[in-house]
Amino acid sequence: MEKNEHLLGTRRFLPMFVTQFFGALNDNVYKQSLLLVITYGLINQQSASVSTLNNLAALLFILPYFIFSATAGQIADKYERSQLVRGIKILEIVIMLIGSAGFLLGHLWLLLTALFLMGVHSTFFGPIKYAILPEILRPNELMSGNALFQSGTSIAILIGMILGGAVISASDGNLFWISLTVVTIAVLGYISSRFVLKQNVTSPDIKIDWNFFRTSFQTLKYAKSLPIIFIILLGNSWYWFYGATYLTQIPQLTQQNLHASENVVSLLLTFFSVGIGVGSLLCRKIGG
Secondary structure (H helix, E strand, O other): OOOHHHHHHOOOOHHHHHHHHHHHHHHHHHHHHHHHHHHOOOOOOOOOOHHHHHHHHHHHHHHHHHHHHHHHHHHHHHOOHHHHHHHHHHHHHHHHHHHHHHHHHOOHHHHHHHHHHHHHHHHHHHHHHHHHHHHHOOHHHHHHHHHHHHHHHHHHHHHHHHHHHHHHHHOOOOOHHHHHHHHHHHHHHHHHHOOOOOOOOOOOOOOOOOOHHHHHHHHHHHHHOOHHHHHHHHHHHHHHHHHHHHHHHHHHHHHHOOOOOHHHHHHHHHHHHHHHHHHHHHHHHHHO
């Protein structure tokens, strides 16, 4: 049996882990920097209140998960996944170039469009990363692999939020540096995806239903027929609903109530991310 700590050293696991890490990192660098730009008034095209815009940003990032997840799962089963990963990472570079244009032009709605597209990007990447794990890991490695994936994601979230805040704070209003940061991370994610091993196609004959809402409804209906799975899905979704709700309010809370800088935002967000990382590792320990 391969030792758990050596799993990150394997060609079958490491490239996918690193690709996932950079994706989660960029999601949070971009999202956090956008929230800070809105909250601290670094762009001048704000047509609504800070609170409304922050919550709109959170909605735009989460909405694609609800609309496209079921169809994304069908695509992950029909096509070869390493090629899908590379295509999605190229898309991420394009999206970050759009976001960079929004930062440099001070165009709020261009920034929000890029945020929505990043949500779409992450939605289509999600089923692939979880479908690949059972293919690249042995049965006795799945618990450790999942724990590493979740812990890596949590660390990426933490670093992303801190990095986004740090770049915004250090650049003193010059949004060129945050633009350079997100594009660089996207490029690094694509480079790591080039090393993901070719995967078996599990259901090449599946017919993709492009009616996103019907597919989502059918998936929920199927999940409801599996009571234990459905309860787990509800619990996990409710947890992330609360998490996203609170996290979205932290920048404005820090600025208006604590009268503190972007660095304090990063500090408060750190506690949330560290908790997720510790919890992910405990899952493996408790689960045996």
